[in-house]
Amino acid sequence: MSALLEVEGVSKRYHGKRGTVVACHDVSLKVEAGEVVGLVGESGSGKSTVASMVLGLVEPDEGAIRFRGRDVRECLAKDRIGFRAGVQGVFQQPRAALDSRRQIGWSLMEPMVVHKIGTRASRERRVDELLRAVDLDPSLANRKPHQLSGGQLQRVNIARALSLDPELLICDEPVSALDVSVQSQVLNLLEDIRERTGVGMLFISHDLGVVRYLCDRLVVMYAGRVVEEGEVDVVRDTAAHPYTRALLGAAMKVSVRGAVGVEAAEESATTPPREDLPRDGCMFAPRCAMVRDACRTGEPPLVEIGPSRLTACLRHAELPPMDASVFA
Amino acid sequence: MTTSTTLAHRIARVGRRLGVRGWIAVLVALLIAAVIAFPALFANHDPQALAVTSRLEPPSSTFWFGTDEAGRDIYSRLVHGARISIGSAALIVAIGCVFGTVYGAVSGWFGGRLDRALMRIVDVFLSFPYLVLAMAISASMGRTITSAIVALALVWWPSYARLVRGMVLSLREQTHVLVARTLGASEARLLQWHVIPHMFGELRTKVSLDLGYALLALTGLSFLGLGAQNPSPEWGLLVSNAKGYYLTAWWYMIAPGLVLFLVVLYTNWLSDLLDREDS
Amino acid sequence: MTELVKVEDLSITYGRADRPAVDGVTFSLAPGESLALVGETGSGKTSVVMALAQLLGPGASIDARTMSFEGHDMLRMRGKALRALRRERIGMVFQDPFGSWNPSRKIGTQLLEGSRGAERQRLRSRLVEILGRIGISRPESRLEDYPHQYSGGMLQRTLIAGALLRGPSLVIADEPTSALDTTVQADILALIAQLQQDRELALVVVSHDLGVVARIAERTIVMYHGRMVEDAPTAELLTSPRHPYTINLIAAVPLLHGPRQRRLGVKVAQGLPSLAGCVYAHRCALATELCRTTQPELRQVGQAQVACHFADQSKELLEAAE
Numbered sequence: 001m002s003a004l005l006e007v008e009g010v011s012k013r014y015h016g017k018r019g020t021v022v023a024c025h026d027v028s029l030k031v032e033a034g035e036v037v038g039l040v041g042e043s044g045s046g047k048s049t050v051a052s053m054v055l056g057l058v059e060p061d062e063g064a065i066r067f068r069g070r071d072v073r074e075c076l077a078k079d080r081i082g083f084r085a086g087v088q089g090v091f092q093q094p095r096a097a098l099d100s101r102r103q104i105g106w107s108l109m110e111p112m113v114v115h116k117i118g119t120r121a122s123r124e125r126r127v128d129e130l131l132r133a134v135d136l137d138p139s140l141a142n143r144k145p146h147q148l149s150g151g152q153l154q155r156v157n158i159a160r161a162l163s164l165d166p167e168l169l170i171c172d173e174p175v176s177a178l179d180v181s182v183q184s185q186v187l188n189l190l191e192d193i194r195e196r197t198g199v200g201m202l203f204i205s206h207d208l209g210v211v212r213y214l215c216d217r218l219v220v221m222y223a224g225r226v227v228e229e230g231e232v233d234v235v236r237d238t239a240a241h242p243y244t245r246a247l248l249g250a251a252m253k254v255s256v257r258g259a260v261g262v263e264a265a266e267e268s269a270t271t272p273p274r275e276d277l278p279r280d281g282c283m284f285a286p287r288c289a290m291v292r293d294a295c296r297t298g299e300p301p302l303v304e305i306g307p308s309r310l311t312a313c314l315r316h317a318e319l320p321p322m323d324a325s326v327f328a
Numbered sequence: 329m330t331t332s333t334t335l336a337h338r339i340a341r342v343g344r345r346l347g348v349r350g351w352i353a354v355l356v357a358l359l360i361a362a363v364i365a366f367p368a369l370f371a372n373h374d375p376q377a378l379a380v381t382s383r384l385e386p387p388s389s390t391f392w393f394g395t396d397e398a399g400r401d402i403y404s405r406l407v408h409g410a411r412i413s414i415g416s417a418a419l420i421v422a423i424g425c426v427f428g429t430v431y432g433a434v435s436g437w438f439g440g441r442l443d444r445a446l447m448r449i450v451d452v453f454l455s456f457p458y459l460v461l462a463m464a465i466s467a468s469m470g471r472t473i474t475s476a477i478v479a480l481a482l483v484w485w486p487s488y489a490r491l492v493r494g495m496v497l498s499l500r501e502q503t504h505v506l507v508a509r510t511l512g513a514s515e516a517r518l519l520q521w522h523v524i525p526h527m528f529g530e531l532r533t534k535v536s537l538d539l540g541y542a543l544l545a546l547t548g549l550s551f552l553g554l555g556a557q558n559p560s561p562e563w564g565l566l567v568s569n570a571k572g573y574y575l576t577a578w579w580y581m582i583a584p585g586l587v588l589f590l591v592v593l594y595t596n597w598l599s600d601l602l603d604r605e606d607s
Numbered sequence: 608m609t610e611l612v613k614v615e616d617l618s619i620t621y622g623r624a625d626r627p628a629v630d631g632v633t634f635s636l637a638p639g640e641s642l643a644l645v646g647e648t649g650s651g652k653t654s655v656v657m658a659l660a661q662l663l664g665p666g667a668s669i670d671a672r673t674m675s676f677e678g679h680d681m682l683r684m685r686g687k688a689l690r691a692l693r694r695e696r697i698g699m700v701f702q703d704p705f706g707s708w709n710p711s712r713k714i715g716t717q718l719l720e721g722s723r724g725a726e727r728q729r730l731r732s733r734l735v736e737i738l739g740r741i742g743i744s745r746p747e748s749r750l751e752d753y754p755h756q757y758s759g760g761m762l763q764r765t766l767i768a769g770a771l772l773r774g775p776s777l778v779i780a781d782e783p784t785s786a787l788d789t790t791v792q793a794d795i796l797a798l799i800a801q802l803q804q805d806r807e808l809a810l811v812v813v814s815h816d817l818g819v820v821a822r823i824a825e826r827t828i829v830m831y832h833g834r835m836v837e838d839a840p841t842a843e844l845l846t847s848p849r850h851p852y853t854i855n856l857i858a859a860v861p862l863l864h865g866p867r868q869r870r871l872g873v874k875v876a877q878g879l880p881s882l883a884g885c886v887y888a889h890r891c892a893l894a895t896e897l898c899r900t901t902q903p904e905l906r907q908v909g910q911a912q913v914a915c916h917f918a919d920q921s922k923e924l925l926e927a928a929e
Contacts, residue, residue, distance in 0.1 A: 042788035055510050084512030096503035101525055114512045160511075179647035179815060184859035184871035191870070206789055213861035213868060236863060248863075250793035254818040256845060256860045324864055 002069035004168055004200045005031040005054065010063035012049050023049040024224040026063070028302075029202075031168065036194060036201040038215035038232065040208065040247070046224035047204045051172045054202065055089050067168065081115060088161035092173040094153035098145045104156055105141030111163050130159040134189060151182035155189060162193065169201045175210060187213060208251045212236070217308065220244050223283035226302055229310040239322055240311035242288045248322055282312070290315050353598050360591070364411045373401035375408040375561050384577040393583040397573065402566075402583050409561035409584075414591065416477050416562075417543040423481040425535055428488025429527075435489065436496030437519060447493065450486045458483040458545065459552075466554045473562065476555035480545055484538065491534065492527060499523045533603040540595035547588060563588055611776060611809050612636035612659065615673035619654050619833075622666050626882055629654050630833045633905075638776060639807035643824030643841065645814060645856075651833040652813045656779045659811075660697055661689055677776065694721075698770030698808075702782040704762035708754040715750030718769045730772060737768045741798055760791035764798065771802065777809045784819060796822045817860060821845055829853050832886040839911030849913040851891045851921050873925050885915070892928045893917055 007030070012023045024046035031037045041047045052058040054065055056072050065072045067087060075083035091097050098107050108127045112118055118126060128138040134155040145153060154174060161169060171190070175183040191214060193199065205211050211218055212232050220228040220235070220243065228241040239245045277283055281296035288295070294314055302312045313319070346354065363370050373391070379399030387394045393402040435446040462479035469475035499505065505522050513522070547564030549555040556562035558569070563584045570581035612635060619629040629651040636642055644652040657663050659674065661681055674681045677696060684692065701707055709717060715731070722730050731750075738746035741764050754762065763783065770778055783799065784792040800823045803810050814820055820827050820841060827844050829837040829852065837850040848854045851873070859872035878889035884899040885891070891898065897916055905912040908919050915921060 042790065057506055057509065081512050084510060087510075089507065089510050091503055091507065093503060097507045099504045099508075099522055110508065110513070111511045114514075114517065157507075164511075180817075181647060181855060181859050181872060181875075184861075187861065188870055188872070207861075208789075209861040209863045212863050213871065246790055250790045251863055253793040254789070254796060254816075254822055255863070256817040256821055256857060257862070257864070 002066065003030040004033045004035075004068065005029075005202065006064075006066040006069075007050065007054065008064050008066070010050070010053060010060040010065060012046075012053065012058065012060050022224050024221075027221070027224070027226055028063075029219050029226065029229070031200050031202055033167065033200055034198040035217065036203055036215045038211035038218045039202060039204045039221065040206065040211055040218060041221035042206055042247075044223060045221040047221050048172055049224075050221075051089070051170050051202070051204055054170055055087060056083065085115060085164040086166055087168045087170065088164065088166040089170045089172065090154070090157050090161050090174045092177055094150050094157055094177065095145055097157050098153060100145050102144070103141065104143055104145065104148070108141065108156065108160050108163065111160060115164065126163070130163055131156075133162075134159045135185075149182070150178050151185060154178065154186050158186070158189065158193070162197070162199075165197075167200060169199050170204075171201060172204045173206070174203075176205065176207070183210075190214060208236075208247060220247070223277055225283060225299070225312065226310070227284070227312045229302075230306070230308065234306075234309065237322060237324070240305060240309075240316040240319060241284075241313040242290055242319070243284050245319065245322060246287075252324065282314075290318070349601055353601055356594055357598075360410070360414065360594075363407060364415055367408045367411060371401075371404035371407040373404040375400060375405045376559065377401070384573060384580070386577070387579050394577065394579040396566075396569065396577075396580055402580060405561035405566065406563070406584060406587055409563050409566065412473065412556065412560060413543060413547060413563040413588075414539075416473060417539055417546050420477055420480045420484055420542045420546065421535055421538045423477075424484030424538070425488050425531065427481075428485035429492045429531070431485065432489035432492030432494075433496050433519065433524065436493035437500065437515070437523075439497075443493070446489075450489050453482065453486040454490075456483070462549055462554050471554055471557060473550070473556040473560070476546055476549045479549070479554075480542060483545075484542065488531075488534070491530070495527045495530065496523060499526055529602075533599050536595050536602055537599035540592035540599075543588070543592060543595075609637060610635040610675075611638045611640075611677060612811075613673050613675045614655075614659065615671060617655065617658065617669070617671040617674060619651070619658055619663070619670075620668050626833075628667075628833050629658070632830075632833075632835055634828060634835075634838065636777075636809050636811065638809055639803075640826070641803055641810040641812070641824045643812045643814060643820040643827045644830060645817065645820055645827055646830035647815055649832060650830040652830050653781055655830075656781060656811055656813055660693055660699065660779060695773050696775050696777065698773075698775040698778040700763075700766050700770050700778065700780040700783050703786050704759050704766055705754075705786070707766060708762065710754050712753075713750065714752055714754060714757070714765060718750075718765070718772065734768060734772055737771055738765065741768060741802070742794075743768075759787050760795065763787060763791075763795055767795075767798065767802070771806070771808075775808070777811070778803070779811050779813075781813045782815070783812065785814075785816070792819070799823050817845065817857065829856070832880070834886045834914065835905060835912075836887065836914045837911055838905065838913075839909075843910045847909065847911075847922070849908050849911050849918045849921055850887075850915050851893055851917075851925060852887050854922060854925055874928050887915075893921065893924050 008028050010027045011025045014021045014023055027046065027050055029037065029039070039047045039050065049058065053060050054072070056076050059073065067075060067083065072083070098104070105124070105127050108130055109123050112123045112126065127141050131138045131140060136152060136155055140148065140152070148156070175186050178186060187210065194201065194214070201214070203211065203215055215232055218230065218232045218235050219226055220241065222243045228235060228239070228244045235244060236248060239248055278285055278296070281298060282288070282300050285291045285295045292315065300312045300314045302310050304310055305316060377400060379395070382391070382395050382399045383397055385391055385395045391401045391403065393406065396402055396405070431446065435443045458480065461483060462476060465479040466475045469478065500523065505518055508518055508522050546555060547562070547567065550562050550564030551568045553568070556565045558565065566584040567581060570584070574581045614635065615633050617629060617632040618627045620627040632655055634642065644655060646652045654663065658667070658669050659676065659681060661684065663669065669682065671682060679692060708714070718734060719727055719730055734750070735746045738749065743749055743761060743764060757765065780799065784795050787795065796819060799810070802808065803823070810823065812820065812824055824841050827839060827841045828835055829844070829850065831852050837844065837848070837853045844853065845857065848857050855873045855875060861871055862868060874892040875890045876892055876894065880886070880889045881899070884901060885894070885903050888894040888898040903914045903916050905914045906918065917924060
């Protein structure tokens, strides 16, 4: 039985005036039916490119993406409508995702119109249902986007995405642009939806706390590559890649739990500008405290170190466990 | 979902949004439209009635703007000429806008080599001085108002193509368009419902501005003898005929010139109004 | 002068709005002390610091019993004196490191803007020294670069250097790390904390992020819809929040460690805001008639000042309401 979503060895390059930029390279991941997988990385990690490709908005240069076992390119060619009903997206900027000239009700009806579902009357009823399902008052259907807050708009977007009963939801930083209290409401909503419908999700975020709340498994990306993968709490406690450790360290240092005493065992790591990435070897080498010569010759492969536990660090076995005793 | 759209409600809403300036703009537009549609209601003489006895008479209570060299009432000729001048200008802009918009939308939406080829053609047209083009067309089609309209329409469409292409290029990448695509909308639907409606604002502004410029260009051509021909009461032609008598019968030249000025002033003001409403 | 900054009863109204954007804000800051203003969009936190530095435009009407900095009455200061004071004594760090720079001018030129001759030379060498200290390698040549040659983290560090250049006694940082990646954020905050300690700078940080606040502020003021709802030492605020809004804010943060959260945040109501009574009443699960009619004043509860009628029992009441 194939997984709901299979991304296999996918690469994407963009050719610009200043040379070629590698958005992502040899990326693989899987989402099983009903599973929520978190995709974590900072700017330049390539996570948004992966989202665009899964949604069929961009074609990979190499590799394949399969939905329900069928290549996305094939789905789009032979069963576009079916694919579009099965995979939906929620994006970072709630306001930009809606047509500013249309009423909310119009935008909510659009999927039904496009997929030729229902009659005028039944669609209007469904719009009411959808708004109620995301805790919004049905009267909002007559308003325009500029009259609603960011949190309300994002809930509208979620309602719209769910209206076609998709099996897979791609969320690209859906709460990053929202205030914390609004964010919590949207996250609660997504969790409720997950429980109610069993929809599978690929949840992209830079915030490890958010990812831990919603996701079962976690995939970490750096400079367009997958560097680590595993169950969220397991990765958190036994991080097997220096970049993951840097992310975790940063999250601990800037935490509402106020553990100021956490000292950085790791060197801080930011994805440098694309021009400064190494041409060969591990992308993280220039910033890594554990770097050896072997790291610079040929990219380290992603190896399995446990059940669905992967890492792309040659020296993962030598990494000490993360010390989170301050949070005990 | 209840929508409050009783007719009275809608009119009231539009009325409030228009404001004083908006209402003035609408009324003037209606006035111009009325003059074009029913010139006989406004003119008090037959524009073609020759009266050798009352040649070049100054403005009076019978002849509001005086008479021309053939004794015809200038005011009535102006009224009848509105249809020709403004109507033709509107036609020029309409053709240019429709053709240019479709052209630009296709070019911008599909991009790539098609876009580059199409824009190259636009560059060629844009580098043509309109006068030369007009003369060439008149030479082949004969000197009529039709050839002037054709010439100017050919001159006008490229700027629409460029503008629309630019707008489509940026609108195409907007999130709500991408989202609609993920919902399953076809390319045609995306263009029709998500992209083109967002262009109306800028197009409206440009169209109203162009009406004035097209009017000036058209009357200019007639003035030079390349457009309307006698005895048509086309405004540019009136000015042309009047130039011979400007020392003695100043009202003959002033009248059409003044009316032209006022109409173009109006279109400029209207365009500014529309532009501000959009932002 | 014991207080570097003293603000009493500050109110700010924009244009002809029917309610003030900031209402009754009162706090003081000692030299070398760090304070955070926390709140969400519309809380008025940015307006407060902008008003203090007199950077609000003519459309804002500022009213306060006291608003002083280093003994100067900021409400009365104008023109050259104000500009000099701001330039020499207050350093400002804004949110967007990318947008804060003119892309067509060199970094060094922009940082040294307005200075000439001997003074410029002196500032330049000082700038090089500070840049070196805060982790910019080869600062001399770096000053000749353009903004696009810098990364986000470097731009923010440079902005901080610029803010410290003339040796201010107060630094105001408005969301200093929101536009940066998580790993860079941790570094910049460590830097700010370090500099603040080394130079005994007073610091006012505006942020929506409690993690940021935890890292660099000794004291925190929580604002909601223009009013102060809680004022406490940061550690106390984070471990024992008293105001229902603060309690919700803290509970709303998804935690990376500790037991798995079933739901984020505490129970909130869905009412519409009104002009009377407590600003938070419409959202508060504990709101009563009293809350809707009478605005609560700040009162001492433990180490905190809290503006809530139920401040001493709020936590228990909210847990019961779940």
